[in-house]
Amino acid sequence: MAGLSPLDPSSYSRPEIAIVTNIELNLSVSFEKKIFTGFVDLHVQKVQEGADEVILDSKDLNITKILETELNTEVKYTIDEPFGEFGSKLTVELPNKNSKDYVFRIEYETSANASGLQWLSPDQTSGKKHPYLFSQFQAVHARSFLPCQDTPGVKNKYAATISAPPQLTVLMSAIRDRTRELHDGKLFHFVQDVPIPSYLIAIAIGALESRKIGPRSHVWAEEEIIEQSAFEFANTEHQLQTAESICGPYVWGIYDLLVLPPSFPFGGMENPCLTFVTPTLLAGDRSLVNVVAHEIAHSWTGNLITNRNFEHFWLNEGFTVFIERKILGRLLSPQDQDFQAMEGLAELKDAVKRLGADSPLTRLVVDLKGLHPDDAFSTVPYEKGQTFLRYLEEAVGGPSVFEPFLRKYFDTYKYESIDTVDFKTFFIKEFCPCGKDNKVKQIDWDLWLYGTGLPPYIPDYDKTVGEISIHLFETLSSWNETAEPTPVIADDVKYMSASQIIYFLQLVLDAPTVWSILKLTEIQRIFELEKNKNSEIKLRWLRICMKSQWEEKIADVLFWLNEVGRMKYVRPLYRDLYAWESARYKAIENFKANKKYMMHVSAYTVEKDLHLNE
Ligand SMILES: CC/C=C\C/C=C\C[C@@H](O)/C=C/C=C/C=C\[C@@H](O)CCCC(=O)O
Ligand SMILES: [Zn+2]
Numbered sequence: 001m002a003g004l005s006p007l008d009p010s011s012y013s014r015p016e017i018a019i020v021t022n023i024e025l026n027l028s029v030s031f032e033k034k035i036f037t038g039f040v041d042l043h044v045q046k047v048q049e050g051a052d053e054v055i056l057d058s059k060d061l062n063i064t065k066i067l068e069t070e071l072n073t074e075v076k077y078t079i080d081e082p083f084g085e086f087g088s089k090l091t092v093e094l095p096n097k098n099s100k101d102y103v104f105r106i107e108y109e110t111s112a113n114a115s116g117l118q119w120l121s122p123d124q125t126s127g128k129k130h131p132y133l134f135s136q137f138q139a140v141h142a143r144s145f146l147p148c149q150d151t152p153g154v155k156n157k158y159a160a161t162i163s164a165p166p167q168l169t170v171l172m173s174a175i176r177d178r179t180r181e182l183h184d185g186k187l188f189h190f191v192q193d194v195p196i197p198s199y200l201i202a203i204a205i206g207a208l209e210s211r212k213i214g215p216r217s218h219v220w221a222e223e224e225i226i227e228q229s230a231f232e233f234a235n236t237e238h239q240l241q242t243a244e245s246i247c248g249p250y251v252w253g254i255y256d257l258l259v260l261p262p263s264f265p266f267g268g269m270e271n272p273c274l275t276f277v278t279p280t281l282l283a284g285d286r287s288l289v290n291v292v293a294h295e296i297a298h299s300w301t302g303n304l305i306t307n308r309n310f311e312h313f314w315l316n317e318g319f320t321v322f323i324e325r326k327i328l329g330r331l332l333s334p335q336d337q338d339f340q341a342m343e344g345l346a347e348l349k350d351a352v353k354r355l356g357a358d359s360p361l362t363r364l365v366v367d368l369k370g371l372h373p374d375d376a377f378s379t380v381p382y383e384k385g386q387t388f389l390r391y392l393e394e395a396v397g398g399p400s401v402f403e404p405f406l407r408k409y410f411d412t413y414k415y416e417s418i419d420t421v422d423f424k425t426f427f428i429k430e431f432c433p434c435g436k437d438n439k440v441k442q443i444d445w446d447l448w449l450y451g452t453g454l455p456p457y458i459p460d461y462d463k464t465v466g467e468i469s470i471h472l473f474e475t476l477s478s479w480n481e482t483a484e485p486t487p488v489i490a491d492d493v494k495y496m497s498a499s500q501i502i503y504f505l506q507l508v509l510d511a512p513t514v515w516s517i518l519k520l521t522e523i524q525r526i527f528e529l530e531k532n533k534n535s536e537i538k539l540r541w542l543r544i545c546m547k548s549q550w551e552e553k554i555a556d557v558l559f560w561l562n563e564v565g566r567m568k569y570v571r572p573l574y575r576d577l578y579a580w581e582s583a584r585y586k587a588i589e590n591f592k593a594n595k596k597y598m599m600h601v602s603a604y605t606v607e608k609d610l611h612l613n614e
Contacts, residue, residue, distance in 0.1 A: 002083035005151070008309035009369045010140045011057055012080075012089035013149035018046050018054035020149045025160040028185075029170075029205055031131040034112035034119040039105050040146050041069065046100040053094055054104075057143035057150035059087025060111040067105045068095050075104065085115070085372045085604070087143045106147050115600040116141030120261055124597065125206065126224035130167055132206035134260055134276070136269060136599060139310050139373035142198035153308045153417045155195035162188045164205050171220060173202040173271035175253055192272065194251060195415055197306050202271035204258055213257075214240070216250075220274075221259035228282050229259045235286065239293050242330045246323060247300040248407050251414075255296065263565035265602045267291045270298030270320075278566045280535035287498035287534055290328055290340065297323035300410050308419040310373040314364045315423060318385015323406075325386065326399075339465035339499065341386065345458065346506045348383035355380075357453035364388065364449050365420050374601055375608070387455040388448050394459065395439040396431050405430055420449060468496055469504035477511065481518045490526045498534045501527060505540035509547065517550050539569045546576035546583070554583055558590050565602045575609050588612065 005011050020042050027038035044054045058079060066077050073095055080089040092104060110117065120132040135145060143150040162170045163185050174192035181187075192201075210218040211230040214237030221229045236255065244250055256274045259282070268291045269276040275295040281288045301319035321344065329337030355361050355378065362380050393402035409426060424445055433441035447456050463470070472488065479487050496504070508515060508523070524530065529541050542560065545553035557573055564570065577587035588610055595603045607613050 002086070003080060003089045004083075004086065004369075008151040008153055009367075009371075010086065010310055010373055011149065011151035011153075012055055012086070013057055013151050013154065014055045015047065015149055015151070015154045017048045017051045018044055018094060020054070020056070020154060020156055021045050023146070023148065023156050023158040023201075025146060025158065025162070027160070028163040029133065029165075031119070031133070031165070034117075035110050035114075036145070037109040039107045040148075042104045042106065042148070044094075044102045044104060046094065046102075051094060054092050054102075055149075056090040056092065056147045057087055057140070058090040058147045059141070059144040060114055061108050061144070061147060062111065063090070063106060063108040063147065065107040066092055067107075068097075069103045069105050071095055071097060085374070086140065090147050108147065110145060113600070114141075114144035115604075116144040118263060118599040120263070124263070125261060126222045127207050130165075130207040132204075132222075132261060134204040134206075134264065135202050136265055136276075136601065137201060138199040138269065139313075139377075140199070141601070142201055145201070145203075146198075148198045150198045151309060152197035152199060152306045155197050155306065155415065155417060157195050158190075158192045158201060160188075160190045160203075162190075162203070162205075164188065167207060168205050169208040169220075171204045171208065171256075171258060171274055173200055173274050175273060194272065196272055196303065197417065200270070200272055200303060202269070202274065202276065204260070204274075204276070208258075210256075213237070214255075216240070216253065217255050217257070219257045219259065221279075222261075225259060225279060225282065228284070229257070232282050232284070232286055233257055233289065233292060235289065236292060236296075238331065239289070239296050239327055242327045243293070243296045243299065243323065245330070246326050246403065246406075247297075248410055250299055251304065252299055255299070257292070262563055263597060263599055263602070265565050265567050265599045267566060267568060268295040270295045270302055272299070272303055278564070280564055280566055280569070283498065283534040285498065285534075288536065290324060293327040293331075294320055294324040297321075297327065300414075304410060304415065305413040306417040308417045308422075309368070310376075311366050311368050312419045313366075313373075314381035314385035314388075315418065315420060317382045318364070318389055321382045321386040322389040326403075333465075335462050335464045336499075338462040339503070341390070341459070342461045342463070342466055343499065343503055343506065344379075344383045344386065345461075346503070346510060347379050348387075349454065350510065351379045351383075352454050359452060362452045362454075374605060377605075384455050387458065390459050391448075391455070391457050392427070392443070395443060424449075465500065466503050469500045469507060472496075472504050473507040473511075476508075476515075476519065476523070477513075479519070481516060481522070486522055488522070488526055490528075493526055498537060502534075502536050502540060505537065505544060509540055509544050514548050515544070517548055520545060520548055520550060535564075535566075535569065539572070543572060543576055546573070546580060549580055554586060558586065561590060562594050562597075565598050567602050567605060570598075570602060571605060571609055574606050578610055 022043035024041040027036040066075050076093045078091045082088045116137045125132050164170050170188040172190040174190035177189040177191050208220045209223045209226045210220045213219050217236050219229045252272050254273050264278045297320045302316035307315045325337045325340050431440045542557050577583040
């Protein structure tokens with residue numbers, strides 16, 4: 001497929017011929033031009049005897065010169081025509097040299113429309129005084145920031161020197177080493193000594209403040225939300241210690257959080273040493289910190305052991321959700337752990353319904369040949385993946401057997417990139433399915449890994465925590481609102497947690513019947529939804545309103561769509577508006593007007609949701 005690798009359908013790079021072993025970036029930022037300029041030193045090792053080129057990924061990069069620094073000679077290179085959203089193949093000639101090792105200095109600049117970078121003007125920030133820049137490189141956007149082997153099958157240490165205007169702070173997914181004042185700016189130096197895949201390189205530059213929230217953690221944000229952020233994430237160290245008690249030592253030194261502007265496209269991104277989070281987590285009551293537990297879990301699953309390519313994304317995400325819920329189970333209760341899984345299952349059912357039960361994208365291991373990872377993304381690898389692991393855990397005898405296995409798995413494959421067959425082989429070796437009735441022997445690996453639709457087995461989750469939501473849903477479902485007085489008062493629901501309200505709303509959203517606006521008005525009143533700051537509640541509430549075609553609420557939806565860029569919220573709401581014929585035009589006009597403020601990945605996917613590219 002247009003020169004893409006047989007080992008990774010999302011990358012041109014061929015590490016089996018010559019591999020990048022270390023990255024040293026030296027860049028300066030221009031907010032005026034929305035570009036980075038400078039060079040990167042790529043250390044390259046010949047793998048195949050007789051190899052005469054190293055193949056890299058690049059996207060919209062303006063490369064001006066490539067030098068081999070030890071020979072101090074300019075080398076020849078070619079940049080192929082871009083193919084779809086994958087960028088261009090960059091082939092660099094290996095000069096004739098006796099040793100296997102090379103250092104290439106690539107002089108280049110990024111482009112103003114780099115798909116992995118989001119540039120904000122001062123008026124798009126909270127402080128309104130300074131510009132802001134942040135990155136989101138997963139799955140394959142690192143190539144729009146630097147030429148590299150942009151496949152998770154290759155892991156590198158990296159160092160970076162970044163120069164920026166004096167009022168701004170640069171942060172990266174690495175240890176902050178030192179800062180130097182220049183006459184016209186500041187120089188920031190970073191070191192990441194644990195090998196990571198390119199998608200975990202990350203950068204943010206803005207007028208940032210920090211607060212210490214634990215012995216190895218700071219939270220970073222613009223001044224306007226720093227106190228709120230410090231409050232929301234105050235329990236981070238507790239979560240980290242709980243994760244360590246499950247997974248083993250945390251190897252990354254620091255665990256900082258950066259609260260980004262609202263256009264950040266995901267809930268969180270597990271950038272090492274510096275998790276990126278959306279400000280939609282700032283609920284004011286710490287009710288959405290499960291996302292932080294998720295990102296902390298990635299410190300082992302995804303960041304230490306990494307999917308070899310994105311066809312095995314469930315190895316990153318299914319394991320991470322599974323560990324996230326174990327952390328919450330330890331911090332809250334086993335019943336809460338199961339409740340979270342029930343909520344996740346409801347989201348999985350929604351996704352399977354939307355994609356179609358026979359869609360290849362509902363498989364745990366997907367085929368990405370010719371398909372961009374951003375187009376394959378859904379909750380399936382997360383929730384079907386965690387369900388599979390829960391099933392495996394039950395099959396081998398429960399957590400007391402499975403957790404020591406997990407620690408051995410982490411220890412065996414740490415710092416490596418693996419695929420599903422590696423995991424299966426390791427599992428089978430550990431739990432030798434010898435006996436006839438052995439549950440391990442009965443595991444239908446092919447059905448789980450390559451079957452479409454919902455998981456073949458759904459665990460019998462403890463329903464204690466969800467009972468109140470189910471009861472409320474049933475009461476309101478059977479209420480004849482035109483003839484009977486309301487069966488629920490605010491007192492009945494005042495002790496419901498945010499998660500219980502979310503689950504109740506999810507049940508309403510998934511109900512086969514459409515609830516009347518009268519009934520919805522009642523829900524709005526008893527939960528005081530107009531005042532609620534929890535974004536998961538808001539998402540479900542607004543989706544319910546769209547399902548019931550509550551005309552007046554369209555304005556609220558559009559307002560929120562223009563405020564946040566988190567795809568988990570923006571995509572379903574745009575799809576809902578599109579599905580409602582009389583709201584469709586408004587949705588399309590709104591999107592066209594606001595597209596320029598969205599990050600590439602959000603605009604790219606919503607454009608498809610609105611069928612604008614057909
Ligand atoms: C089977 C899917 C195959 C490949 C998809 C891989 C990457 C897709 C790309 O779009 C990037 C995803 C990045 C995700 C980052 C964070 C998520 O865990 C957030 C989840 C949603 C949210 O809470 O907002
Ligand atoms: Zn994740």
